Amino acid sequence: MIHRRFRRIVALTSGLLLTAGLSLVAPPSASTAVATRAPAQTGTLVVNARWGGHSTYDRLVIDLQGGVPSVTVTPVTHLVYDGSGKPVPLAGKSFLQIRLHPAAAHDDAGHSVYEGPKLQKIYLPQLKGIALTGDFEGYVTFGAAFATNPYYRTFTLHSPDRFVVDFAHGNRC
Template sequence: MRPSSPSGVRPSPFRVAVQLAGIAALAVLTACGPASQTAFPGGPPASRSASEDPREESPEDPSEDADRGPSGGSTDSGGSTSTSTSEVDVERDDMDPAIVTSVRYAAHDTYDRVVIDLDGDVPGYNVKWVDEFVQDGSGRRIDVRGGAYLQITLFPAHAHDENGVPTWKGGPVYPADLGNLTDVVRTGDFEGRVGVGLVLARQAAFQIEEQGGPNRLVLDVAH
């Protein structure tokens, strides 16, 4: 008589085969060690940023770049300034004039954004509060009404091509009707200087930053 299994039930050949296969697989895993996690060179892939949104490539949508607005601060050196109400002055000499091709604007939750699109390198610029806007060259007062006036002047820059055809079309007053920004004004395109005036409901902190691909100036002003 054959000896019986401890339980008194003889295992089937199929069950024995399954058990042996499981033991063999366990031996292979033990020899290989624990499975490694997939590594990405330089770290894991970055999450998609706001600047990668394809809508931001549209010349009609100024809500590009990181979604952050003015929150208080002081002026830095370099390609951007921290938020403040102080005058900003950046000088750049020995460069070909940039061409202003358009000025766009849109409202965000706590600030309004203005984007000045450029053909060419970012030129020098000055941003300051003024009592009123006047037309470059003639000095005539521009008849707009607001609670505050922020003047942006780019130099060297033009808003026309070599044939004198305007590249920043329309205006000179462009209604905005945003949270704080009520109008954008082309204050001039004269002797290598282009003026962009922001008519605001009130004076508030602002921040200006240079951006590339394509080149542009991005200015945020708080509500």
């Protein structure tokens, strides 16, 4: 039993010393390359969210860098912040959760790259508010609030990359 533990300790110590030795020999440029690259686990950065009103629809645009990830838009009964489960303080009778994966709203150092609103009340015919509700483990989540159940369509645009959601409403011209 003691002999097995000793071999395990020797193997772990050898591995640690080998790893430490390799990192000491690595060229200086290797460590700086990691700091400037996009998040290692995600290639897509979520950098902004914006909206606009049109005569027959409201539009929500999520600006991206590094491509468009998989996106799911799900009707939910209420909005909560990811992780804490605390309710999002947006008034509405209907809500959508917009989840992007793999994506991040922060860089490798943990600094936010997202420049849009975290919580915003909006006064459009259909869209009444948005919130950034999560940025954790490769998922970025937004919540959107509405006075009524929205009819919506989604699509992507490129150069620059964007995810778009249009919410239909009656003509307001």
